[in-house]
Amino acid sequence: MGILKRAINIIRSNINSNNTSDGGIADVDLDSFFQQEQCFRQTYADNAGEVLSSEEKMEQEYYGNLELPQGASFEEIKKQYRFLLKKYHPDKFNNDEKKRQLAEQVVAKLNTAYSYFENKYKT
Numbered sequence: 001m002g003i004l005k006r007a008i009n010i011i012r013s014n015i016n017s018n019n020t021s022d023g024g025i026a027d028v029d030l031d032s033f034f035q036q037e038q039c040f041r042q043t044y045a046d047n048a049g050e051v052l053s054s055e056e057k058m059e060q061e062y063y064g065n066l067e068l069p070q071g072a073s074f075e076e077i078k079k080q081y082r083f084l085l086k087k088y089h090p091d092k093f094n095n096d097e098k099k100r101q102l103a104e105q106v107v108a109k110l111n112t113a114y115s116y117f118e119n120k121y122k123t
Contacts, residue, residue, distance in 0.1 A: 058116070059116070061113075062112070062113035062116050062117065063113075065109045065110060065112075065113040066080050066081060066084065066110065066113050066114070067080065067084065068080050074117060074118075074121040077114065077117045077121075078114075081110060081113070081114045084106075084110055085107065085110055088103050088106040088107055088110070089103065089107065090103040090104045090107060
């Protein structure tokens with residue numbers, strides 16, 4: 001589990017370290033979100049050491065999308081979902097069409113992951 005937490009911290013620090021020159025407001029690098037998400041999933045898969053079913057792989061991907069370790073509680077999932085939704089909301093990127101489109105993709109992934117966990121924990 002230590003490697004998983006380190007990967008999450010690296011991803012968060014890389015995203016938070018990107019600044020723009022317009023008064024120091026953090027500019028989220030959406031391209032790196034997708035690269036780091038892939039890296040996060042690969043790191044976990046390398047350390048899993050077991051064959052996962054398609055549902056387990058899907059769940060693992062959803063945890064990666066939400067930047068959470070596997071087995072997180074629904075309260076943690078909900079809190080992280082809201083945090084990431086605010087961070088990557090497409091309305092923040094109205095001035096840059098490419099970033100807005102990428103933000104829409106990120107939000108779609110977040111919504112899919114959250115819907116999965118909402119159904120899993122609520123039923």
